Amino acid sequence: MATKPKLHYPNGRGRMESVRWVLAAAGVEVAVSSLSQQRAWDASRWPQWRTELDHLGNHLLFQQVPMVEIDGMKLVQTRSILHYIADKHHLFGKDxxxxxxxxxxxxxxxxxxxxxxxxxxxxxxxxxxxxxxxxxxxxxxxxxxxxxxxxxxxxxxxxxxxxxxxxxxxxxxxxxxxxxxxxxxxxxxxxxxxxxxxxxxPTIKKFLEPGSKKKPPPDDIYVRTVYNIFMP
Known part of the structure; x- marks a missing residue:
């Protein structure tokens, strides 16, 4: 059984949302990092997040997320990630x-x-x-x-x-x-x-339904969480 792609990003839209859209359109189930699972900032989980960020930092070529673990690779840069997934799932044209x-x-x-x-x-x-x-x-x-x-x-x-x-x-x-x-x-x-x-x-309709991996519009909680994670 193939390993699900793992998405590393705060729990909100940002630049990862396009990646979620393309994976969903391709019918691909995903896993998420603990950084992605937390809806709101929780200071008690900062040590866990710090450890995860330090680990990610070893794989972030330009010290930026999103990062997607897929097919044994750790991909960064949104457009490169999108191109890889689209090409793999026949969403990037025939010629x-x-x-x-x-x-x-x-x-x-x-x-x-x-x-x-x-x-x-x-x-x-x-x-x-x-x-x-x-x-x-x-x-x-x-x-x-x-x-x-x-x-x-x-x-x-x-x-x-x-x-x-x-x-x-x-x-x-x-x-x-x-x-x-x-x-x-x-x-x-x-x-x-x-x-x-x-x-x-069908795959997009499913992604647009409640309960999918699609993220809600950004709110103040998301903005504060991003600031707290990346600019402590």
């Missing part, structure tokens, strides 16, 4: 052309997703301004690209008419934005239809 298109769409989407990842760590006044900034960038710069792609080829998916890493990251980003801006897709009918279809793929 060089498709892989390049997928990678291009993913890179663009991750630029937008990064704004969402950093949003909880801003000051309250800056958070409100950043929501407006994210909405503007999504509506003017990013969503028109994908609306045009879907309208142009008339297919269910972004590339090759099969589920890929590009679809997974785009859906993750759309749903996260809709949590903050419910009508964000109002001007994009093809993306609206696309979001419904991709959300109903």
């Amino acid at each position: 060089l052309k498709e892989r390049t298109l997928i990678d291009m769409y993913v890179e663009g989407t991750l630029d937008l997703l990064e704004l969402l990842i950093m949003h909880p760590f801003l000051k309250p006044d800056d958070q409100q301004k950043e929501v407006a900034n994210m909405a503007q960038k999504a509506i003017i710069r990013y969503f028109p690209v994908f609306e045009k792609v879907l309208r142009g080829h008339g297919q269910r998916f972004l590339v090759g008419n099969q589920l890929s890493l590009a679809d997974i990251i785009l859906l993750q980003t759309i749903l996260a934005l809709e949590e903050k801006i419910p009508n964000i897709l109002s001007a994009f009918p093809h993306l609206q239809e696309y979001t419904v279809k991709i959300s109903n793929i």
